[in-house]
Amino acid sequence: MDHLTLGFLKVLESEGNFTGEIHADYPARLINATDNSVYQVMPRAVLQPKTANDINVVMELAGREEYREVKITPRGGGTGTNGQSLNNTVILDTSKHLNHILGFDAEKNLVHVEPGVVLDQLNAWLKPHGVFFPPAVSTASRATIGGMIGSDSSGKGSRIYGKTSHYINDMTTVLIDGTDFRTHAISAKEADEIITREDRTGKLYRHIRDEILPRRDKINAIFPEMNRGLTGYNLKEAVSDQGDMNLSFLIAGSEGSLGMVKDITLRVVPLPKHKAVTVVRYDSFDSALRHVSTLLQFDPVAIESIDDKVMELAKQDESWHLLGKLLGTDTSTIPTRGFNVVEFIGETAQEVAAKQDELRAYLNANTDAQYAPIGFVQASDPGQIAAIWSIRAKSVGLLGNIEGKRRATPFVEDTAVPPENLADFIAEFRALLDAEGLDYGMFGHVDVGCLHVRPLLDICDEEDEARLRRISDGVVTLTKKYNGLIWGEHGKGFRGEYSPTYFGPELYDVLRRIKEAFDPEGQLNPGKIASPYSKNTPITAIDQAPMRGQIDRQINDNLRDEYLNATRCNGNGACFNWDQSDAMCPSYKVTRDRVHSPKGRAGMIREWIRQLSVGTDPRNQDLAVINARDFSHDVYDAMAGCLSCKACAGQCPVKVDIPELKSRFLESYHTRYKRPVKDYVIAQLETIAPLMARAPRLFNTLQSIPPLPWIFKSLIGLTDLPKLSPQNVTKALRQRGIGRFKWAEVNALSDAERAKSVIVLQDCFTTHYDADVFLAHIDLLQKLGFRVFVPPYRPNGKALHVKGFLKRFDYQANQNDIFHARLAISNIPLIGIEASVTLTYRQEYAQRLGTNRPDYRVHLFHEWLAGEIAANRVTLPETGTNGAATATPATLFPHCTEKTSIPDVGVKWQKIFEAFGMKLATEKTGCCGMAGVYGHETRHQATSRELYDMSWKNKVDQTGLENMLVTGYSCRCQVARFEGAKPKHPVQHLLSMITQ
Secondary structure: OOHHHHHHHHHHHHOOOOOOEEEOOHHHHHHOOEOOOOEEOOOOEEEEOOOHHHHHHHHHHHHOHHHOOOOEEEEOOOOOOOOOOOOOOEEEEOOOOOOOEEEEEOOOOEEEEOOOOEHHHHHHHHHHHOEEOOOEOOOOOOOEHHHHHHHOOOOEOHHHHOOHHHHEEEEEEEOOOOOEEEEEOEOHHHHHHHOOOOOHHHHHHHHHHHHHHHHHHHHHHHOOOOOOOOOOOOHHHHEOOOOOEOOHHHHOOOOOOOOEEEEEEEEOEEOOOEEEEEEEEEOOHHHHHHOHHHHHOOOOOEEEEEEHHHHHHHOOOOOHHHHHHHHOOOOOOOOOOEEEEEEEEEOOHHHHHHHHHHHHHHHHHOOOOOOOOOEEEEEOOHHHHHHHHHHHHOHHHHHHOOOOOOEEOOOOOOOEOOHHHHHHHHHHHHHHHHHOOOOEEEEEEHHHOEEEEEEEEOOOOHHHHHHHHHHHHHHHHHHHHOOOEOOOOOOOHHHHHHHHHHHHHHHHHHHHHHHHHHOOOOOEOOOOOOOOOOOOOOOOOOOOOOEHHHHHOOOOHHHHHHOHHHHHOOOOOHHHOOOOOOOOOHHHHHHOOHHHOHHHHHHHHHHHHHHHHHHHOHHHHHHOOOOOOOHHHHHHHHHHOOOOOOHHHHHOOOOOOHHHHHHHHHHHHOOOOOOOHHHHHHHOHHHHHHHHOOOHHHHHHHOOOOOHHHHHHHHHOEOOOOOOOOOOHHHHHHHOOOOOOOHHHHHOOOHHHHHOEEEEOOOHHHHHOOHHHHHHHHHHHHHOOOEEEOOOOOOOOHHHHHOOOHHHHHHHHHHHHHHHHHHHOOOOOEEEOOHHHHHHHHOHHHHHHOOOOOOOOEEEHHHHHHHHHHOOOOOOOOOOOOOOOOOOOEEEEOOHHHHHHOOOHHHHHHHHHHHOOOOEEEOOOOOOOOOOOHHHEHHHHHHHHHHHHHHHHHHHHHHOOOOEEEOOHHHHHHHHHHHOOOOEOHHHHHHHHHHO
16 A cells, blocks of 8 residues: 555544544455456555544545545445446445435425435335335345445436436535535526635536536537436536526536535435336347337336347246246247337326236237237236346346356446437447357347447457457447437446547536536546546546456466356345345345455455466466465455355356355365364264264253353354254154165055155254154155155265365265265155255255266255145145134245245245145245354354344244244254244144144
């Protein structure tokens, strides 16, 4: 770090007025060096203000003469696609602490928020009031209001609802000298009064009006009249022809280059009461685009389009079997090459139905019209509408998951042209990409002429890096030709290089003079949009900013292949999901530290393998030393907080699997550094549990006798260890007529007998610690008329994988593969009970052993039973309850690993309960805080409890232990630990209903 920045930080800390966090450590800077773009720019430090006044303190200090070389860049959700928040400056991050909703005026429909509030957070808070904040960005789960203002974001429905700046009632921006600058709509008369003042505010208003008002005709002539019009230094709307002013339009979209947003009052609007969608299918994507003008005549709230590339990828998605019928593709004889999803809203169901009827009548009457669709389906059910929109929402992830070195890359993805020009524009856009030999996918907001185009590039390849420049220049020429803009939604960032092309020399000089009025020394997000007029500092070009690909090129091929998941992370930030009831990354939710997120950990691994590479490459010895200490210790600290819950592997759009990266890293790390004793104890659990289970009462008693609890907690690092089940599973099975497993008995079964047989695999947890659950499965299967075979207990290896004992894990997995393959030959279903164990056979085994494995599948119990019920292969006994179907339904709390790997787990359990004549609700929860052994590790005690209180505590209290059904063993243990009683498994509940 340079001496000036270091001095700045020391003064900031020593003067005592700044109450926030100051981070100058390498991991914090590294994680803030990337966003969802192709760039990687290392900041000098990261500041996280705790109060709004902290922003004033930072800006006042930066404005002092001795610190005018200190540069500052704001950061919100960090999801920008153009490097908006990336800079070699001090980063001001408002997302961690300044994320409160400060008030709501129901009469005026105004909500007062801090800049770090997340869009979904805001709309969830507003929903009970019947209103919402409309700009619907696809990153709504982590996009902050401050970031949305910075880019002047919009999204689906913007044709009706507009963009972020249209909803700013007033806001306060902190200027570089630390003063507050409040902006809101004022009349020309009010403006006349303000400009007479000689304070900072008066001078700014006077300067801006004098720059813009005489040039109104030129501004109107240059910039097109379209929904996705000018963003960032919005000269067109900041000052009207009559002299009315609203400088919020100037600041919105300026990406922090004029000042730092401190607080905002937003206008909100009533939620639409009813919705309906029509999915229109076409034989070509060109027809889909050219038909938009016809669809617009029916005044929908939105029309979103998806091209054939995305649709082909969607067919590989696990939800396609449900969506194929819903979208109408299953019954179509003509291949679908493009979709338009048309959404209507209204105050009444009848109003929406009338709009749907009008469109349906037109489509049916004009089947031979030019660009007519090949079919359509309509839906008004909220569940169906959500399912239809899910494919559009998954577009980025589907494209990002394409196999190969080339990945879908955002750099020209939010161009916007007048909708009537879109089809011709896209035809030339495609020709441009085809000439470069690139594949690509397209999707987006066709009703407003904004189509997201993601070419597939290998950003580590120098030739593809050169294509980025050629394509960008070509797209600029095209958008100018079709009277559009290249910044239709996602801000400028490093694409601010093209501002002079669109503004022209005279108006671009206006931008520079406005920049100088606000930021005379060019300290705020330098190199973006415009530099101060008198400084003549160049804007950073799109290929001058450091790119991730340039850094990744330093990684040895073998390390890149081994840690492919890390380099695949594209920085989209889905792991920053604000919702505490969402499973995605519990460690991030509890710490709010982005180092402890999947993106953060992937970035740490990327840097670690880069350092390993340059440290062994004599050409790069000068790059080998980054920190004063071994960087692998920083990676270890980041990984230590990971719960290995695998929510990232299920929910990340590009399937970054941190537990797999963690296990590989730990294996390597512990070749140099000693393992803690607890890792050996945890790794041996599956092996020693059967031995302890021979005398369960003895071992349970020993756990409570001093000093053993202290030894385990303080010396070994484990606490609150679970108690063994007093019931012996082998004896209990014998009592149920299930003796020792014999291959001869299995082989002797007839086909009819095999059809009514199952093989239940034991796992460490339900066999030795939760035998009642294991035996409940056996009892239910027998009551359903199935013959149950139970092979001998075999360790699964899950704990070995979690702690990075990969050689031993690979051996165990190989042995189990051989055994299970032999079982599978019998054509009898293999069933597992504990989700985290059962899914290991599918996931970790496949990752470690590759595709050349035996072909078998271990079904989770609910998967198998739901399939049997759907196929009418099981006769269900009557429940013994009177009115079970109308009683208060039980509530399902699914395991995190299970519900993120198998999203329909709740649906399948509901179908099972319906078949038994019972209702079942499903609770949405985040992590319970146990996650296998994580909650038993001493160092994680506080975090484990905080996670439980964050997501489970209130829901457990509301549901009641007697009504909650919990699929995960670790979740049941966590509830028992903090509530004093263990909830039931769904199978236990079903069995109790049958036996009453």
